[in-house]
């Protein structure tokens with residue numbers, strides 16, 4: 001398992017993982033290269049990615065995190081999260097669908113706490129967001 005910055009050639013695989021992960025935001029993966037994006041490779045193949053950005057000095061948000069369905073429950077998301085959190089100190093925020101228990105358990109196991117709820121934050125399907133916070 002290796003974590004590195006993505007290359008242009010990785011974008012198609014990132015797009016495929018995103019398309020297979022309806023729980024996560026469906027943005028243009030090319031835009032991820034403009035943010036702080038890292039991919040995790042297994043045997044040289046991209047198996048997951050995490051995108052984050054600075055929103056204010058000392059404050060960052062996790063925009064997207066997804067793992068290839070065939071590679072889940074192998075610790076890839078935990079590794080991507082640990083990599084992100086140790087690369088920048090300060091406050092971290094994220095929003096997650098209220099029904100996304102896998103992601104919520106992942107973030108709680110990494111030390112995130114629930115900081116609030118945004119009613120009807122998501123569309124298709126409409127759903128509340130749980131806001132989570134962590135200080136590194």
Ligand SMILES: CC(C)(COP(=O)(O)OP(=O)(O)OC[C@H]1O[C@@H](n2cnc3c(N)ncnc32)[C@H](O)[C@@H]1OP(=O)(O)O)[C@@H](O)C(=O)NCCC(=O)NCCS
Nearest residue numbers: 021023065066067072073074075076077078102103105106
């Ligand atoms: C959420 C997601 C990123 C987890 O990726 P993963 O690589 O399978 O997660 P890990 O193997 O690192 O799991 C770490 C911990 O997260 C929790 N977890 C992960 N998947 C879980 C599941 N399906 N059910 C319950 N807990 C889960 C567990 O606490 C797990 O620790 P454990 O395996 O020791 O029990 C993955 O399921 C995914 O890509 N989902 C679709 C996209 C998504 O929801 N992204 C989050 C958007 S905010």
